[in-house]
Amino acid sequence: MRPRRPLPLVSGVLLAALLVVPAAAGSAQSLQEARAERAQLQSRLDATAAELGATEGRVATLEAEGEALEAEASELAASVAELQEGMQAQVVALYKRGSARDPLTIFLTSDDPNEALLRAQTLERVVIADLGEVESLGADRRRLEAVQERLEAQRADVAAAVAEQRELRDALQRDLQRAAELEQRLEAEERERQRRAEEERRRKAAAEAEARAAREAAAARTPSAPSAPSSGSSGSSGGGGRAPTSAGKACPVGQPHSFTDTWGAPRSGGRAHRGTDILAPYGTPVYAIVDGTWSIQSPGPSAGLWAILRGSDGNQYWYMHLQSHTVSNGARVSAGQQTATNGDTGNARGTPHVHFELHPGGGSAINPYPLLRSVC
Structure with a gap:
């Protein structure tokens, strides 16, 4: 009795194909959704990366400004301290000598009018110089207070910029992690797609081989029937761990x-x-x-x-x-x-x-x- 093997095989192939189609359709939909999310994430990553780069530049600029303000404040503080020390030294020296600081008093209490006039003029120049130092001291103190206020505000700006930088880094890391998960999912989906395609190719090849064997068996029983030439399939090779x-x-x-x-x-x-x-x-x-x-x-x-x-x-x-x-x-x-x-x-x-x-x-x-x- 002639065997009927081809029919069950073809039916099995068709049944397998019917079972594979819904899974493949669901996989394609999942893959499409993952790609859409990956594209959205990439846009967000690029925007966050640009904002982070700008923030890093702002932090660097603010830090440089802060260093300049600190140097200016240090210079002003040294100037104020020097002026204060100089004035204190003059006060102590005058106190030790018991000298009056009023040129008119010196002139009226002196026995020699010419000497008194010379001493009074000299003392007047000293008093004027002291007044100049007092004015310089006051100006430097006001500048120092202004610089210190600017420095305090600038430090607050740096702290805010650094906090923003930290938040951007955290957001970037979260998005990168999610993108990496999606990348792995897409790669797994692609591997699964390739596996299903390879299984389908093998099923088809097996069905073709069995059909060819059936034809060859029939040809052997019918001498006049020409034998069908055999065909081979070529495989593909690929490498992993490389970038395109x-x-x-x-x-x-x-x-x-x-x-x-x-x-x-x-x-x-x-x-x-x-x-x-x-x-x-x-x-x-x-x-x-x-x-x-x-x-x-x-x-x-x-x-x-x-x-x-x-x-x-x-x-x-x-x-x-x-x-x-x-x-x-x-x-x-x-x-x-x-x-x-x-x-x-x-x-x-x-x-x-x-x-x-x-x-x-x-x-x-x-x-x-x-x-x-x-x-x-």
Whole structure:
């Protein structure tokens, strides 16, 4: 009796397909919702990052103004103290000599009119000088009080700006964490989609193979029937742990991340910002932007853990505030290869990010923002 295997197999494939469709539709909807939320989060991240950059600049400016006011207050306080000491010394000296400070009294009580006139004129000049010192003392005291008032108000402004900076950092960290969770969810959804697609491909391949076997069996029983040629399927290979590249370049920090153009913005210590801060959660992969050599530098109080990517294109790319290195010093790396993880070492405590600099030809830094916009 002729077997009837193809029919149950086809029915099984159809049943499996019917069962998969609702799940796939629900997954697609979930994926779409996650992508929409991720897009909204990215907009918020970019806005918060821009506001944080502006706040950091304002804090640096206020701190510099405060240092100038403190220096002015210290100078005025020293001047006031010096004038007070000088006047006190003159009073003590005159008291010890028992001298009157009225030129008319000196003139009338002296036996020699010429000597009395000379002494009276000299004393008048001393009195006038003392009056000038008194006026200078009063002016310096008033200026000192005004500077101290400005300094107190300025310190309040700094405290408010620092509090705002802290709130922005906290909000940014919350959004980055949520974005990271969404990123993981999207990746899991994509892996699940690929798994279902692979299972469907295998089911179809199995059904085709069984149908082909049935045809070949029928052909064997019918000599006149030509045999069908066999067909093979080609597999695909992929690599993980790398960033996508375009024109030989890759974004130096993985998703989620956010960055704005803060080139030249004021920073603490009177510095100007000479790079772009790419904010991302702790541990986010850091990648080589181009092919080159990963050169680990000595950690510093400002840069923290950092490295220079000496690009094969002749340029240098500086990565600062790293949490760890994932390749050894002097390693040859390719664009998109992971080289480190994101952190907040050095003076970046509390705000994990990569301070990224571009040094064309190894020379002075230029604004890397346009380059980052083109590859991230």
